[in-house]
Amino acid sequence: MNNKISRRDFLVTSGLLAGSTVLNPVDGLKASATVGSNAEKLKVALVGTGSRGCGMWGRDLVKRYPAYLEFVGLCDINEGRLAFGKEYIGVNCPTFTNFEKMMKDTKPDLLIVTTVDATHHDFIIKGMEMGADVLTEKPMTIDEHKIQAILDAEKRTGKKCRVTFNYRYSPHRAKIWELLRAGEIGELTSVDFHWYLDTSHGADYFRRWHRLTEKSGSLWVHKASHHFDLLNWWVDSDPETVFGLGSLEFYGKNGQFRGENCRTCKHTKTCNFYWDITKNDYYKKIYVDNEKYDGYLRDGCVFKNDVNIYDKMAASIKYKNGVQVSYSLTTYSPYEGYRIAFNGTKGRIDAWIQESKPVNDANYDEIVLFKNFNRREYIQVPHGTSGHGGGDNLLRDQVFIPNTPDPLKQCAGVRDGALACLIGIAARKSIELNKPINISELTTIQPNVRKEYTL
Numbered sequence: 001m002n003n004k005i006s007r008r009d010f011l012v013t014s015g016l017l018a019g020s021t022v023l024n025p026v027d028g029l030k031a032s033a034t035v036g037s038n039a040e041k042l043k044v045a046l047v048g049t050g051s052r053g054c055g056m057w058g059r060d061l062v063k064r065y066p067a068y069l070e071f072v073g074l075c076d077i078n079e080g081r082l083a084f085g086k087e088y089i090g091v092n093c094p095t096f097t098n099f100e101k102m103m104k105d106t107k108p109d110l111l112i113v114t115t116v117d118a119t120h121h122d123f124i125i126k127g128m129e130m131g132a133d134v135l136t137e138k139p140m141t142i143d144e145h146k147i148q149a150i151l152d153a154e155k156r157t158g159k160k161c162r163v164t165f166n167y168r169y170s171p172h173r174a175k176i177w178e179l180l181r182a183g184e185i186g187e188l189t190s191v192d193f194h195w196y197l198d199t200s201h202g203a204d205y206f207r208r209w210h211r212l213t214e215k216s217g218s219l220w221v222h223k224a225s226h227h228f229d230l231l232n233w234w235v236d237s238d239p240e241t242v243f244g245l246g247s248l249e250f251y252g253k254n255g256q257f258r259g260e261n262c263r264t265c266k267h268t269k270t271c272n273f274y275w276d277i278t279k280n281d282y283y284k285k286i287y288v289d290n291e292k293y294d295g296y297l298r299d300g301c302v303f304k305n306d307v308n309i310y311d312k313m314a315a316s317i318k319y320k321n322g323v324q325v326s327y328s329l330t331t332y333s334p335y336e337g338y339r340i341a342f343n344g345t346k347g348r349i350d351a352w353i354q355e356s357k358p359v360n361d362a363n364y365d366e367i368v369l370f371k372n373f374n375r376r377e378y379i380q381v382p383h384g385t386s387g388h389g390g391g392d393n394l395l396r397d398q399v400f401i402p403n404t405p406d407p408l409k410q411c412a413g414v415r416d417g418a419l420a421c422l423i424g425i426a427a428r429k430s431i432e433l434n435k436p437i438n439i440s441e442l443t444t445i446q447p448n449v450r451k452e453y454t455l
């Protein structure tokens with residue numbers, strides 16, 4: 001048996017090139033188990049050494065997958081954060097403030113994109129054009145023109161881009177997918193999905209670059225694209241029409257008073273949102289100490305007048321297979337979590353997840369399965385041990401450990417990345433134009449009755 005994995009095989013077997021098809025599972029698994037110093041490691045470069053780049057896609061990768069990958073380059077426009085990132089991630093590779101120079105000098109097999117959302121498309125496209133496959137954080141990008149440019153670039157270059165929808169990997173959400181696919185509630189007809197962000201994590205979006213639509217695409221794209229991707233995956237069809245409502249009536253211009261950022265504010269004693277970032281050593285090192293390079297304030301005031309995203313959103317979504325969804329996102333709730341219900345011809349699935357301030361200390365999440373004319377069934381799904389309900393590790397293992405199978409179709413490619421963003425983009429447009437928006441009018445992607453698994 002050949003115990004050397006070529007870089008191309010690595011990408012194939014980890015789903016980047018061939019997706020969920022495991023080409024040679026047994027050989028691949030044996031090969032990966034015996035991978036040694038003579039094995040060719042995946043050459044990885046990363047752009048965006050902020051919090052996500054340093055942690056989930058930086059230090060954690062170095063710790064978890066030393067046999068499979070090596071970092072060959074790091075890039076960020078903030079040279080201070082770049083230097084911090086190199087030390088925090090724990091690598092010796094060169095660092096760059098010029099992206100193209102990094103790509104030319106290091107020739108990575110895989111580029112990881114963890115920059116501000118509005119810049120993702122630039123790196124995804126240039127990365128593929130310069131010979132790399134790409135792994136991008138969600139949202140893939142923020143508007144329909146950038147989506148089209150990414151779709152075109154993937155076709156033109158023959159390279160692949162994978163979108164890291166970690167929410168799909170939490171055991172609780174995976175169990176829901178299994179129940180739906182097993183036909184436990186018959187034909188799915190509608191979904192009620194309501195997500196609540198609390199006054200801590202929810203407010204945090206209004207402190208950061210996320211508060212500007214031009215950087216994040218608004219929470220319709222930055223945050224809700226996670227939820228829309230879950231819906232697309234659960235419903236197993238493509239979204240067809242979206243009608244949206246939204247307003248900004250709590251944060252931003254609605255505050256009684258405001259400052260520039262918490263550290264310099266004169267309202268610290270009276271403001272419920274006062275937060276001393278300097279008490280967190282990591283945040284101080286990664287953000288505060290590097291403000292001098294770009295002026296970015298991580299502890300910005302949630303009541304700044306420049307906030308131009310919605311803080312209350314609702315959408316009606318119709319899927320090509322006829323499923324209807326009622327969705328809402330509230331950003332100033334006393335607890336964080338969601339309520340979801342799936343209505344089918346033979347029953348209903350209910351779940352209520354409190355991610356902050358849970359009602360009990362149980363180490364499981366519950367799903368209630370109701371079958372028409374039958375007793376209800378309580379299904380308890382143990383929590384995963386890594387971030388995002390255990391999803392983060394499962395996602396990373398699937399990307400980097402060769403031959404990890406994909407029975408639940410959790411790998412997501414550009415079509416999935418695009419459709420998740422397109423619902424939010426359509427909702428945004430719907431609010432502006434006060435009319436329903438057809439997904440088919442936004443890009444060349446035409447909705448299918450059955451979901452097309454692109455990876």
Ligand SMILES: NC(=O)c1ccc[n+]([C@@H]2O[C@H](COP(=O)([O-])OP(=O)(O)OC[C@H]3O[C@@H](n4cnc5c(N)ncnc54)[C@H](O)[C@@H]3O)[C@@H](O)[C@H]2O)c1
Pocket residue numbers: 047048049050051052053075076077078081114115116117119137138139164166222388
């Ligand atoms: N999947 C998840 O659950 C999850 C969680 C957190 C963040 N994210 C995603 O990760 C990405 C990064 O988020 P974050 O919280 O780390 O933000 P951050 O602000 O901490 O980091 C962004 C980094 O990008 C750099 N940057 C911005 N523009 C750049 C450019 N043109 N060239 C090079 N570098 C540039 C910034 O200097 C900063 O270091 C976002 O797209 C976000 O949506 C996903």
